[in-house]
Amino acid sequence: FYWSGDSRQPRSQEEPPALFRQARVLECRMDSILSVFGSYVNWDVKSLLLFTAVFILTADYIKNRRPGSFPPGPRAFPIVGNLFTVDYNRTHESLTQVTDVKKIDHSKCHRLTNGTLAERYGDVYSLRMGQTWIVVLNRFDVLKEALVDQGDVLADRPNLPLLQDISQGLGVIFSNGKIWKQQRRFALSTLKHFGFGKKSLKPVILEEFSYCAKEFKSHKGKPFDPHLILNNAVSNIICSLVFGHRFEYGDEKFMELMSLPLFCNTFIIIYLKCLWLYLCTYRSSVKDFIRVEVKEHKHNWDPSDNRDYIDCYLSEIQMNKGQADDTFDEENLVVCVFDLFLAGSETTSTTLRWAFLYMVKYPEIQAKVQAEIDKVVGTSRQPSMEDRADLPYTDAVIHEIQRMSNIVPLSLPHVTTRDIRLGGYTIPKGVTIIPNLTSVLFDKNEWETPDAFNPGHFLNPEGKFVKRAAFIPFSAGKRVCLGENLARMELFLFFTSLMQHFTFSMPAGVKPVMDFRFGITLSPLPYEVCLTSR
Template sequence: MRRWSFFLWLDLRGILLFILIVLLVVYFLNKKDPPNFPPGPPALPLLGNIFNIEPKQPHIYLTKLADVYGNVFCIRLGRHKTVFVSGWKMVKEAIVTQADNFVDRPYSPMVNRIYSGNSGLFFSNGKVWRRQRRFAMAMLRTFGLAKNSMEQSICEESRHLQEAMEKEEGEPFDPMPLLNNAVANIICQIVFGKRFDYSDHNFQSMLKNLIEMAYLEGSMWALLYDAFPALMRHLPGPHNGIFSNSKSLETSIRREIERHKLDLDPSNPRDYIDTFLIEEKHNRRNEQGFEEGNLVLCCLDLFLAGSETTSKTLQWGLIYLINNPHIQDKVQAEIDRVIGQTRIPTMADRPNLPYTDAVIHEIQRMGNIVPLNGFRMAAKDTTLGGYFIPKGTSVMPNLTSVLFDKTEWETPDTFNPRHFLDAKGRFVRRDAFLPFSAGKRACLGEGLARMELFLFFVSLFQKFCFSTLDGVELSTEGIIGATRTPYPFKIYAKAR
């Protein structure tokens, strides 16, 4: 019996040794790089560099790696190689000059679990992506930018926001929920055809799920899931919140779609959902993505992009102008001179507010709302920065490295509105200003976001002076997820 147990132990040890040898052989075969492949830091077998990445500030760690390995380098996330591209010139080369080659998204186990198949606006590829992007942009123009009432809708929402701030009656409060409510209501009007009261339970539930999902999608938990999906799928942990939050949001969106079906008038579409449902009836070709499951996911993408980024930018705006009261004073003096304190601002005022416009752009640059970008995939063998990038390689443009590029910005690490002003105080555009990315995967709602930022910002500083608790300097570090979020802070809003 003992002899049998001994042989059984030997067999078990042999099997484990065999499995280990196979895994190491697979790793080293996979690790072998083609000639002239981008360099990178040493990686652990099977694990790669994933545990080298600073979880709280991964964009800073990845930006600093460019100082060591150059503007095109490779790190390994588990067994998968990812090429990171840094600096304005190389990022432009990848996403603008070679836009066609780096337009597709690579396979992601996490994304595929939410967006099964080729679906949604952000993670789809090919015909579905092209058709759905064109359709979404047309809807944003129809129910957003080109609709004369959109400016009026934003200003009306600004009034609701101001009233909510006035209710604080001079006491310190957290501005994040109020800004989230106001900004989300703009995309809700375009997608759902209505705004929500700030106290609406379903609305608040959607925003809570959205905020949590946006954080987790850009966290280390998401990287771990994509690197080790077979293991992470069965483990407890925060990564499971990505999927539970997305399911809750999908349920809420489906409820809105069912509501639309009850009184749909094909001759008079009210919003994005109506128009999609009408298109679905006339276009049954699945290769274009006009089916109800995809409508849910496209709405999810629009809701995420149309609320998170703009709200976060306004939050950073409060922080930077509270920390720099002399800049807040100059903004308000310009607003008073051009608009006054009673007239409602319009987009026609923007050319006459160059300093305010420069401040908004500098908030976007320093706020660095999307620190990295979406993963891209090389459609064919190519070169970047003199390095060979094989077909199918995952590529990540580092937007932080562009917005803080020392060769493009005079004082990259300092909040300085003069980055966007000439010697005569006139507003100037900068090529390296890429908060919305660039190329064919640039933010499809950029025009609407610019309108919202300008009108919300001007309305707020027209009506209030903002400050914080005595002796407190608000932190300019952020919480990193898919977007960069300020740490919780409290402010005073004093009516002017």
């Protein structure tokens, strides 16, 4: 037969015309039936897709709608929530201000506190990131009420996949419950025994400064990037406490670890993937490095003579063996050392890099600091912690550097372990809490000139140093930074020693750039500086 579009010839030239007509009628009827059936199928698929979309959106709304007693916040998009309303290169600003951060002249104002989300929704507000609710806390009084007054309820970290990949629930930074309590208590007591935050640590810091100063002098006043040298110097101090020895700056493995970038910034999906891949790589490299040290310690270990943190931990493993609540083992030792290594180096070295920038930006402040140090310490001896009381202006400058540099702007996340009343709202168990330290360090109600570099924030009318309650760069409460005492000592001794020996300036024709790069810490953009021996 002939069919529509068929190129075949009839089987025989004698086939009757009536048969062709019947075939054409049958063909038309089939086309009509297929057309009606196709329209029905298309309509059914569209209906199914529409129903599915409506069902998902309705379920998302019912599941994620804010209860009446829950903190308010900006309207969330279906499914993704507020995920794409945050600038992940300036996350702390996105969570603090409601204006368009891209229209802000950051060269004129390093941080802003006007037009905040808190002014629209209150000091306690909520955001939905995908399917997860977070509550952001702003202002000193609110953070104090949460982290100090109700610290027991907020002592845990959220069970986030990224954090679990880093720590596996071990260590002292991201662990919870019994593991965290035992490991933090042991770390504090052991490091205190070895001079953590005490006067006995002074020789270790000043000795490391001498190696650092030698590296600085080798550049002979020419421009150089101080990042790696500062990382090496600060990391060696925690290495002395944890490993019992320092490393030469030229040590190949040590340099490889110190030169790894600690930041990753780009569009959110790429950002999270890159950060995760980087942290896994960094964690693996550092852990291998630590395991070599643990192996060497075990080989030379004398339980009667504990030389450092690792020796003490090995003794603790032996003492707790067989106990039901024992959390001490070699894997936990490796993660604890990793935590101490990371927390004890990056934040302090980053603060010192900000210090270099602020000194070159404000040469009159640099000169005033040097004059005070020359008067009190002179040039014939090294500074000591005893000098701090007699160096109020220098101490005020160090604190103002910490305030303005805002190293950990959002602290680390907490999670509610039971329902909690905060700021007049009820926050259920299991909600992630973000303490917005930026809102405290740049609060116009706490600081006379919050957006300006002003050492006077920490001086009384008589010129004496005064520490402000709202100065909480290390956070507060039970999860306050484990290395606060060490960091404060390092910053004072390093900064005063640097000001005693060097004058800082930018290369000819170059102005300091005070913008930042958001990552694990808030770090300055890479720069070069000139150090001239005094």
